[in-house]
Amino acid sequence: MRTRLTWAITVLSVVLLAPVAGAVTEVEVQADIDTFQGYFKKRFPNVALADYADGVNALPAYSERRANWELLMEFPPFDPEMDKARKEWSKPFANGKGLADCDLAPANTYPVYDSGSDDLRTLAGDINVCLKANGEKPIKNVKHGKMARLIAAYREQFNGQAMAVDVSHPGARRWYEEGRQFYWAKRGQLNFSCANCHVHNAGKKVRGDVLSAGLGHGVGFPVFRTKWAVAGKPWGTVHRRYGGCNKQVRANPFKAQGREYKALEMYEAVMNTGVPLKVPSQRQ
Numbered sequence: 001m002r003t004r005l006t007w008a009i010t011v012l013s014v015v016l017l018a019p020v021a022g023a024v025t026e027v028e029v030q031a032d033i034d035t036f037q038g039y040f041k042k043r044f045p046n047v048a049l050a051d052y053a054d055g056v057n058a059l060p061a062y063s064e065r066r067a068n069w070e071l072l073m074e075f076p077p078f079d080p081e082m083d084k085a086r087k088e089w090s091k092p093f094a095n096g097k098g099l100a101d102c103d104l105a106p107a108n109t110y111p112v113y114d115s116g117s118d119d120l121r122t123l124a125g126d127i128n129v130c131l132k133a134n135g136e137k138p139i140k141n142v143k144h145g146k147m148a149r150l151i152a153a154y155r156e157q158f159n160g161q162a163m164a165v166d167v168s169h170p171g172a173r174r175w176y177e178e179g180r181q182f183y184w185a186k187r188g189q190l191n192f193s194c195a196n197c198h199v200h201n202a203g204k205k206v207r208g209d210v211l212s213a214g215l216g217h218g219v220g221f222p223v224f225r226t227k228w229a230v231a232g233k234p235w236g237t238v239h240r241r242y243g244g245c246n247k248q249v250r251a252n253p254f255k256a257q258g259r260e261y262k263a264l265e266m267y268e269a270v271m272n273t274g275v276p277l278k279v280p281s282q283r284q
């Protein structure tokens with residue numbers, strides 16, 4: 001009886017305490033950042049930390065196409081869309097307030113851990129919370145269209161500011177760890193992890209594409225993509241892109257703004273510590 005009770009208590013405490021005991025320390029997170037960024041520094045010595053904001057355009061293997069991209073950037077195809085985005089951003093709510101009155105965190109600090117709910121706040125989530133609180137309809141599609149434009153209009157105000165996500169709370173680090181696991185776990189019929197493509201094979205060509213470095217992922221989002229524009233939905237949030245990358249390895253994509261992608265966003269955002277925002281971006 002006693003042993004059974006002891007056993008039950010042990011199991012219970014392992015189950016209950018495991019997440020707390022398992023949370024990585026801040027020192028460990030910093031070591032992860034140093035290893036991740038150090039890897040790319042060694043691999044691409046001529047690419048500065050800030051350049052990773054340009055995604056694949058920053059890598060040497062892309063140099064032949066870079067000239068095209070620079071030319072395109074003289075009259076960026078997203079300009080008219082950005083005008084629209086800024087107008088949508090400043091359109092007042094029915095109650096006279098507006099998005100500028102929302103309680104948003106600085107764009108370079110998302111995702112933000114909320115200890116009350118043990119949840120991660122993303123910018124898309126916060127925009128919807130604010131719309132609702134003001135009697136406006138939340139935006140259903142959080143992958144493209146209006147939500148992407150609003151995110152672009154807000155984030156561009158923080159361009160040049162270095163990514164700085166707060167991981168001082170153990171709860172934030174549990175989310176971080178969940179995202180780290182997701183990033184390095186193999187999945188799909190092709191059995192690839194994010195790291196297989198964006199760390200180990202970054203800068204290499206696959207089927208006409210060059211693989212971007214995982215470093216910098218997300219700081220340029222939302223992006224305006226030629227490929228997506230052809231299909232009529234040029235904008236994509238970073239969760240839209242995650243879904244696309246999951247599908248590429250024939251894995252089922254997860255829900256945008258769901259738990260898995262929020263954790264993934266946390267991991268990538270932390271790895272980007274120090275990389276400046278550059279929003280919006282154009283991608284192929």
Ligand code: HEC
Pocket residue numbers: 054055056183192193194195196197198209210211212213216217218220223238241242245246248249264283
């Ligand atoms: C089979 C290889 C492959 C895998 C695995 C893969 N991706 Fe990608 N990913 C690509 C390609 C190709 C692109 C488009 C070119 C580029 O920017 O790298 C891309 C683009 C991206 C971008 C856009 C970068 C930018 O600045 O435009 C992000 C973010 C991204 N991937 C994240 C992920 C994450 C997170 C995972 C794991 C869930 C993942 N990818 C898994 C191939 C892959």
